[in-house]
Amino acid sequence: MSSPDVVLPGDISNLGVGFDPLADSAGADEGNAGEDAVHIRVQQRNGRKSLTTVQGLKEKYDYNKVLKALKKEFCCNGTVVVDPELGKVIQLQGDQRKNVSDFLLGQKLVKKDQIKIHGF
8 A cells, every 4th residue: 555665644663763862872982982981960969059970080090089189179078989880989069060170181180072071
């Protein structure tokens, strides 16, 4: 009745798997920021309070020394949390996304194309 090239409005057989925007982009950046990416996120707590998380720093860095330098630089409190899925994650009080990004670039801990800033 209808040829395979004609798609009727009620026909959903051609949808297939589709594109998942939340899936990891495998090979999208060709190794520039794939596994080496440092993710800086902000999480809203309650009211005006927020929390900045830094994830993906290389294991060769001493997280406690990096945390101590960040806390001293930005006059905020923080901690290193060990997550079984994500590994070590640095948490800082307040919205410190821009400050952390500038600090990591200034200390040459990461390159500009490795930083991914998420949030609002």
